Amino acid sequence: MHKLVAAVEKHAQRIEKALEFFWKNPETGYREWKGHKYLADAFRELGYELTEAGNIPGFYTDVVTGRPGPMVLVMGEMDSLLCDTHPEADPETGAVHSCGHCCQAAALLGLAAALKEPGVLDELCGTIRLMAVPAEELIEVEYREKLRQEGIIRYYGGKVEFMHRGFMDGVDLAFMIHTTTAPSGSGIITKGSNGCISKEVIYSGVAAHAGGSPDKGINALYAANLTLNAINALRETFRDDDHIRIHPIITHGGTVVNSIPDYVRLESYIRGATLETILAANEKVNRAVAACAAAMGAKVLIKDRPGYSPRVHDLGMMRLAKDAMEEILETSYSETSWGTGCSDLGDVSMVFPAVHPYVGGAVGTEHGNNYYISDVDTACIGSAKVQANMLVKLLEHDAARAWEIKKSFKPTFATMEDFFCCIDGIFMDREAVSYHDDGTVTMSFSNQ
Ligand SMILES: [Zn+2]
Numbered sequence: 001m002h003k004l005v006a007a008v009e010k011h012a013q014r015i016e017k018a019l020e021f022f023w024k025n026p027e028t029g030y031r032e033w034k035g036h037k038y039l040a041d042a043f044r045e046l047g048y049e050l051t052e053a054g055n056i057p058g059f060y061t062d063v064v065t066g067r068p069g070p071m072v073l074v075m076g077e078m079d080s081l082l083c084d085t086h087p088e089a090d091p092e093t094g095a096v097h098s099c100g101h102c103c104q105a106a107a108l109l110g111l112a113a114a115l116k117e118p119g120v121l122d123e124l125c126g127t128i129r130l131m132a133v134p135a136e137e138l139i140e141v142e143y144r145e146k147l148r149q150e151g152i153i154r155y156y157g158g159k160v161e162f163m164h165r166g167f168m169d170g171v172d173l174a175f176m177i178h179t180t181t182a183p184s185g186s187g188i189i190t191k192g193s194n195g196c197i198s199k200e201v202i203y204s205g206v207a208a209h210a211g212g213s214p215d216k217g218i219n220a221l222y223a224a225n226l227t228l229n230a231i232n233a234l235r236e237t238f239r240d241d242d243h244i245r246i247h248p249i250i251t252h253g254g255t256v257v258n259s260i261p262d263y264v265r266l267e268s269y270i271r272g273a274t275l276e277t278i279l280a281a282n283e284k285v286n287r288a289v290a291a292c293a294a295a296m297g298a299k300v301l302i303k304d305r306p307g308y309s310p311r312v313h314d315l316g317m318m319r320l321a322k323d324a325m326e327e328i329l330e331t332s333y334s335e336t337s338w339g340t341g342c343s344d345l346g347d348v349s350m351v352f353p354a355v356h357p358y359v360g361g362a363v364g365t366e367h368g369n370n371y372y373i374s375d376v377d378t379a380c381i382g383s384a385k386v387q388a389n390m391l392v393k394l395l396e397h398d399a400a401r402a403w404e405i406k407k408s409f410k411p412t413f414a415t416m417e418d419f420f421c422c423i424d425g426i427f428m429d430r431e432a433v434s435y436h437d438d439g440t441v442t443m444s445f446s447n448q
């Protein structure tokens with residue numbers, strides 16, 4: 001075991017304390033101020049100088065070996081979910097770490113502490129950038145849109161926002177490890193997972209007495225209801241290999257039962273395996289939205305936002321993660337296994353060789369109300385040790401492995417500018433149905 005990996009064990013207590021703090025102080029994306037302060041204070045106590053995002057939570061710091069070499073980015077997420085039926089959810093906010101990001105924050109701190117132990121960097125070269133990132137879970141879209149309108153953020157995801165802010169400029173390779181409900185002592189490496197578009201749809205009808213004069217109303221809820229049916233009917237047109245997933249919710253469905261709903265708000269993701277297939281599915285959904293609003297004579301505003309890009313793990317990084325993980329945990333490895341969830345690590349993977357392995361140590365259902373961290377040794381300490389081992393394998397021997405991975409990497413986008421140009425094309429605010437004086441109706445719903 002390399003001394004950097006062994007050094008993680010010295011900080012087991014620090015890791016456990018951090019896990020406890022994050023578990024007891026869950027905060028959703030772009031609100032992780034308590035978590036930010038906890039980590040920032042702990043990093044500073046260890047002697048790190050931080051570059052903070054400032055108007056949103058999150059920071060990074062560079063560990064410089066003093067020998068020339070690549071820059072490896074290691075990320076830890078801080079945000080929680082909302083699940084107010086979880087027994088340990090924050091009683092005021094309903095927030096709870098039912099995706100286990102509390103483990104990532106704890107592991108990042110453990111790794112930071114291990115990197116300060118004497119002699120651990122002796123055989124390594126290059127720079128290690130440790131980054132506490134906000135806002136992975138793509139939730140509370142109205143709040144994030146408000147932050148966008150206020151000019152505080154441009155993107156909903158913390159990592160893509162940090163990319164946009166230049167915090168990943170100069171990075172050569174990137175990784176993070178996520179906790180999952182695999183058995184204790186085990187880890188998983190997969191090929192990747194879906195990306196998504198984030199969609200908000202606002203139907204405007206006409207309010208009228210629901211019993212006395214519904215003929216004077218236009219029912220926005222029924223327009224939304226028709227849309228859900230149309231989306232369900234479209235599902236058979238999606239090819240299995242494209243892994244399209246659409247799961248709308250209605251977040252406002254009416255105000256009082258005796259009035260025809262004139263304001264209805266629907267939210268959804270359009271998930272898929274490639275940006276191309278996501279855009280094609282999105283076009284069909286937008287057509288359904290417009291046509292179903294037109295069927296009821298309602299108006300409809302479609303707001304599309306870039307969600308997360310597909311998470312496409314680099315093969316070299318996957319094999320590196322396998323080699324590093326096998327020395328510490330039972331490892332399940334597949335070069336084809338594909339997940340249908342999304343992460344903004346996907347955005348990072350569009351430009352940099354990246355990987356996002358999982359470690360076990362949680363029980364229950366992910367994002368569910370029975371999710372707990374059951375084994376800190378795997379979920380946090382094991383995670384930090386695997387990350388330390390990945391750093392060793394990348395940066396020893398003049399970073400031969402890191403350079404080899406970088407040389408054979410085939411990015412989806414050649415430059416960060418190309419990447420942002422593509423995802424910026426997804427932004428769309430469109431009144432999708434127009435009613436004309438001559439009785440004709442036109443629809444406009446394409447963002448391509
Ligand atoms: Zn999650």
Ligand SMILES: [Zn+2]
Nearest residue numbers: 099101136178
């Ligand atoms: Zn997660």
